[in-house]
Amino acid sequence: MADVAKLAGVSHQTVSRVLNGAPHVRPGTRDKVLAAIRELDYRPNSAARALVTRRSQTLGVVSFASTLYGPASMLDGIEQAARSAGYFVSVASLRSLDARSVQEAVDRLRDQGVEGVAVIAPQISAVGAVSRLSSSVPVVAVGSGSRSRVPMVAVDNLTGAAAATRHLLDLGHGTVHHVAGPAGWLETQDRLDGWRRTLEESGAPVPQVYSGDWSARSGYEAGRQIAADPEVTAVFCANDHMALGLLRALHEAGRPVPGEISVIGFDDIPESAYFTPPLTTVRQDFGELGRRALELLVEELAGVAHARSHVLVAPEMVLRRSTGPARRPA
Amino acid sequence: MADVAKLAGVSHQTVSRVLNGAPHVRPGTRDKVLAAIRELDYRPNSAARALVTRRSQTLGVVSFASTLYGPASMLDGIEQAARSAGYFVSVASLRSLDARSVQEAVDRLRDQGVEGVAVIAPQISAVGAVSRLSSSVPVVAVGSGSRSRVPMVAVDNLTGAAAATRHLLDLGHGTVHHVAGPAGWLETQDRLDGWRRTLEESGAPVPQVYSGDWSARSGYEAGRQIAADPEVTAVFCANDHMALGLLRALHEAGRPVPGEISVIGFDDIPESAYFTPPLTTVRQDFGELGRRALELLVEELAGVAHARSHVLVAPEMVLRRSTGPARRPA
DNA sequence: GCTTGCGATGTGAACGCAAACAATTACACT
DNA sequence: AGTGTAATTGTTTGCGTTCACATCGCAAGC
Numbered sequence: 220m221a222d223v224a225k226l227a228g229v230s231h232q233t234v235s236r237v238l239n240g241a242p243h244v245r246p247g248t249r250d251k252v253l254a255a256i257r258e259l260d261y262r263p264n265s266a267a268r269a270l271v272t273r274r275s276q277t278l279g280v281v282s283f284a285s286t287l288y289g290p291a292s293m294l295d296g297i298e299q300a301a302r303s304a305g306y307f308v309s310v311a312s313l314r315s316l317d318a319r320s321v322q323e324a325v326d327r328l329r330d331q332g333v334e335g336v337a338v339i340a341p342q343i344s345a346v347g348a349v350s351r352l353s354s355s356v357p358v359v360a361v362g363s364g365s366r367s368r369v370p371m372v373a374v375d376n377l378t379g380a381a382a383a384t385r386h387l388l389d390l391g392h393g394t395v396h397h398v399a400g401p402a403g404w405l406e407t408q409d410r411l412d413g414w415r416r417t418l419e420e421s422g423a424p425v426p427q428v429y430s431g432d433w434s435a436r437s438g439y440e441a442g443r444q445i446a447a448d449p450e451v452t453a454v455f456c457a458n459d460h461m462a463l464g465l466l467r468a469l470h471e472a473g474r475p476v477p478g479e480i481s482v483i484g485f486d487d488i489p490e491s492a493y494f495t496p497p498l499t500t501v502r503q504d505f506g507e508l509g510r511r512a513l514e515l516l517v518e519e520l521a522g523v524a525h526a527r528s529h530v531l532v533a534p535e536m537v538l539r540r541s542t543g544p545a546r547r548p549a
Numbered sequence: 550m551a552d553v554a555k556l557a558g559v560s561h562q563t564v565s566r567v568l569n570g571a572p573h574v575r576p577g578t579r580d581k582v583l584a585a586i587r588e589l590d591y592r593p594n595s596a597a598r599a600l601v602t603r604r605s606q607t608l609g610v611v612s613f614a615s616t617l618y619g620p621a622s623m624l625d626g627i628e629q630a631a632r633s634a635g636y637f638v639s640v641a642s643l644r645s646l647d648a649r650s651v652q653e654a655v656d657r658l659r660d661q662g663v664e665g666v667a668v669i670a671p672q673i674s675a676v677g678a679v680s681r682l683s684s685s686v687p688v689v690a691v692g693s694g695s696r697s698r699v700p701m702v703a704v705d706n707l708t709g710a711a712a713a714t715r716h717l718l719d720l721g722h723g724t725v726h727h728v729a730g731p732a733g734w735l736e737t738q739d740r741l742d743g744w745r746r747t748l749e750e751s752g753a754p755v756p757q758v759y760s761g762d763w764s765a766r767s768g769y770e771a772g773r774q775i776a777a778d779p780e781v782t783a784v785f786c787a788n789d790h791m792a793l794g795l796l797r798a799l800h801e802a803g804r805p806v807p808g809e810i811s812v813i814g815f816d817d818i819p820e821s822a823y824f825t826p827p828l829t830t831v832r833q834d835f836g837e838l839g840r841r842a843l844e845l846l847v848e849e850l851a852g853v854a855h856a857r858s859h860v861l862v863a864p865e866m867v868l869r870r871s872t873g874p875a876r877r878p879a
Numbered sequence: 880g881c882t883t884g885c886g887a888t889g890t891g892a893a894c895g896c897a898a899a900c901a902a903t904t905a906c907a908c909t
Numbered sequence: 910a911g912t913g914t915a916a917t918t919g920t921t922t923g924c925g926t927t928c929a930c931a932t933c934g935c936a937a938g939c
Contacts, residue, residue: 220925230889235927243887265662266605267925269596271894277639277661285628286836291621298615298642307661309607309639312628331607331637332595435823460820467823490790493765493797495825506616550895560919565897573917597895601924 220261227255238263269332277307278516279328281321282339285312287433288488289505290339293361296509297337304517309333316342316403329356335516337361337509338369341405357519361512362406362505370519370528372512374503376406379534380413383455383483383501385421386536390481391545392453394423398441398465400457401432410457410485426450431457435464442468445480452480452545459484459491462498466541470495477543487537497539508532550591557585568593599662607637608846609658611651612669615642617763618818619835620669623691626839627667634847639663646672646733659686665846667691668699669839671735687849691842692736692835700849700858702842704833706736709864710743713785713813713831715751716866720811721875722783724753728771728795730787731762740787740815756780761787765794772798775810782810782875789814789821792828796871800825807873817867827869838862 224231229248236244237252255261269275278301282290294310301308309331311324321340328336335357360371387395397414400407411428418425429444431437438461445451446469456462462484469476476482476496484491487502511530554561559578566574567582574582585591599605608631612620624640631638639661641654651670658666665687690701717725727744730737741758748755759774761767768791775781776799786792792814799806806812806826814821817832841860 231925232890232927233888236888239927243885245887248887262660264600264925265660266596266599267894268927270594270600270896270925271927273894275596285625286618286622288616288618288621291618292616294640295615295642298640299644302641302657307639307657308641309637310624310628311632311638312625314629327632327637330592330595435820439823463820464823467825467827470825490765490793490820493769493794495797495800497797561895562897562920563918566918569897573915575917578917594895597924598897599924600895600926601897603924 220263222259223252223255223261226258227251275307275332275334276305277309277331277333278513279309279311279325279331279333279336280339281311281313281324281328281336283313283316283342284433285310285339289362289486289503292505293339293509293512296506297339297361297513298509299506300510300513300517304513306334306517313340316340316344318344325356335359335520337512337516339509342403344403357516359512359516359519362503362508370515372508372515372530372532373405374508374534375531376409376534377413377416379485379501379503379536380410380455381417382534382536383485384414384417386499386538387453387455387481387483387542388417388421388423390453390542392481393545394418394426395453395455396426396429396445396451398429398431398438398445398454398456398461400461401430407457414455431461431464433458433460435460435467437461438464439468441465443472445469446472446474453542454480454482456482456484459486459488459498459500462491462500462541463494466494466496466498476541479546481542481545483542492539494541496541499539499542500537502535502537504532550593552589553582553585553591556588557581605637605662605664606635607639607661607663608843609639609641609655609661609663609666610669611641611643611654611658611666613643613646613672614763615640615669619692619816619833622835623669623839623842626836627669627691627843628839629836630840630843630847634843636664636847643670646670655686665689665850667839667842667846671703672733687846689842689846689849692833692838700845702838702845702860702862703735704838704864705861706739706864707743707746709815709831709833709866710740710785711747712864712866713815714744714747716829716868717783717785717811717813717872718747718751718753720783720872722811723875724748724756725783725785726756726759726775726781728759728761728768728775728784728786728791730791731760737787744785761791761794763788763790765790765797767791768794769798771795773802775799776802776804783872784810784812786812786814789816789818789828789830792821792830792871793824796824796826796828806871809876811872811875813872822869824871826871829869829872830867832865832867834862 220231220234224234234252237249284290298308311328313320338360341362358369360369362373384395399411429441431441442465474480484498484500487500491498491500550561550564554564564582567579614620628638641658643650668690671692688699690699692703714725729741759771772795804810814828814830817830821828821830
């Protein structure tokens with residue numbers, strides 16, 4: 220910076236002013252400085268700036284299972300929004316969910332000097348662990364259900380699950396079976412609740428729940444059992460990947476979809492339109508979720524008086540060919 | 550830090566020594582300092598450290614299409630390896646591929662003070678844009694074919710494509726059709742080359758190439774045309790998502806797989822084992838790719854005399870049910 | 880013509896840390 | 910005891926910025 224100042228024939232402070240768009244700099248002076256900057260290909264040193272301003276311009280993201288479509292899309296949305304808000308994004312992805320890992324990741328991020336943290340870790344335990352450090356750094360949770368103390372942005376899983384269940388019921392199915400996600404995830408819980416509640420409200424029996432881990436493999440395994448049960452005519456899967464596995468198992472067992480069994484998923488991953496058959500599902504816009512979460516975080520940083528701390532995004536049903544009317548009982 | 554020093558009754562320099570594990574600190578002194586650190590919950594200021602050491606402990610990743618399974622997995626692998634090497638990871642994901650965007654992303658990262666950059670942007674244009682700035686910051690490319698001047702880590706697409714094609718040929722198919730990826734991607738080119746070369750070596754005719762954009766939708770569209778062509782008995786798709794779309798189109802057209810047509814993919818995404826039918830494919834371990842890339846980058850940073858600048862990882866064929874022997878011609 | 884005030888610029892800290900160098904102490908050996 | 914060397918600790922300096930304050934010049938007001 221000293222070099223720039225010398226070349227432009229001004230003081231380093233004036234250079235700083237130009238850099239930061241401070242007022243009271245004569246246009247002519249500004250131009251000279253700008254020219255010197257270009258001439259020397261000068262780059263401000265972000266560490267020095269961070270040191271003195273105490274602002275790193277960096278936000279942290281802690282994420283879990285980040286190879287999955289949902290988390291990856293949220294991260295992408297976050298990064299996009301962060302960039303346009305002038306922040307860098309530093310990621311820390313977790314391999315395991317225990318409180319220690321989460322703590323470690325957040326500590327790491329904090330040691331790096333992030334100004335805020337977004338958590339893509341929709342587990343009850345993770346949110347708990349995170350909310351404890353919210354005192355030192357602003358935190359938002361993304362896609363994390365609705366029970367957390369920290370501000371969050373999520374799809375309305377309850378409503379989405381209810382809509383899916385209702386759709387099947389309206390098609391004439393006596394009841395709807397459910398392949399749930401793994402225990403401990405907020406999504407799992409909310410979708411389970413939405414499903415159960417809808418069944419109960421309609422007076423439909425609430426059958427035993429099958430439980431998976433979001434993977435196609437686990438959906439397949441649930442599907443093998445479901446295929447063997449002649450009672451089942453409609454299944455709501457807690458996500459599309461499990462629905463894929465379920466579809467596969469049903470196909471192998473010679474149970475036509477939607478002829479004998481209707482299947483509905485959740486997420487609307489890009490592939491689900493090309494499953495066999497194309498999957499009816501509940502769309503959630505992960506990218507949008509990420510963007511909204513980041514906006515929330517930025518507001519928090521700016522000290523906006525907690526305008527909204529919980530943002531619920533409405534999901535949208537996407538009707539395709541995996542659901543159909545119940546067969547009339549003979 | 551001054552507070553810690555005072556509490557421990559030593560100079561700030563000794564505190565610094567303890568922090569950095571410098572030698573020649575008496576165990577007793579070290580303990581006192583450590584105790585003081587804990588007592589005050591002292592956190593070193595990374596900006597100050599970066600300022601004086603000129604090392605940010607941060608690596609940048611520029612990535613494209615980061616919601617896809619491949620890029621997301623590579624990012625994950627990179628992050629994991631970076632963390633264990635003591636680096637933070639800052640991401641910049643691109644929405645578009647033009648040179649300006651790439652340049653902008655890298656500039657951003659550099660302004661932030663990253664010590665090195667990993668590029669997950671397997672486009673010819675991106676690699677070109679990146680290699681121009683390699684002078685100022687070490688760069689590695691991940692999964693980016695083999696034509697770049699920058700060090701890179703990639704799966705051996707040529708060999709993988711050749712193996713896939715050979716597999717189909719060995720099954721007795723007269724030739725193999727190919728659904729390629731979008732133009733401009735290094736993977737597209739290498740897989741295309743591997744396929745064509747194998748065909749030529751076997752004296753099989755080289756049919757017209759179908760071209761997609763990696764998405765299931767584009768595979769579906771290619772599939773509609775392929776289904777209408779009675780000559781086709783074997784198809785090699787440049788990735789699994791397109792294979793999914795292809796499978797769907799074939800199914801709709803009443804063309805059994807592998808009964809009438811064999812299909813092989815590339816990538817082995819977790820879902821492909823649950824396609825209908827389960828997909829034979831060529832596995833690439835994206836996470837491993839990311840990790841290896843990061844190791845390479847760290848070596849570069851450490852000044853290791855360019856031990857290896859191009860690392861090729863062997864892919865592995867995964868046989869499932871979507872491929873089978875060619876029907877004997879009547 | 881001499882204040883007064885504001886726009887425009889410069890000067891000297893200070894941010895929190897590590898590197899270089901200086902100083903002190905301990906210990907072994909002669 | 911005397912000397913040398915290594916271990917241990919302290920002091921000073923500077924990294925590249927921004928901030929707080931000082932300075933300068935010029936135009937308006939009386």
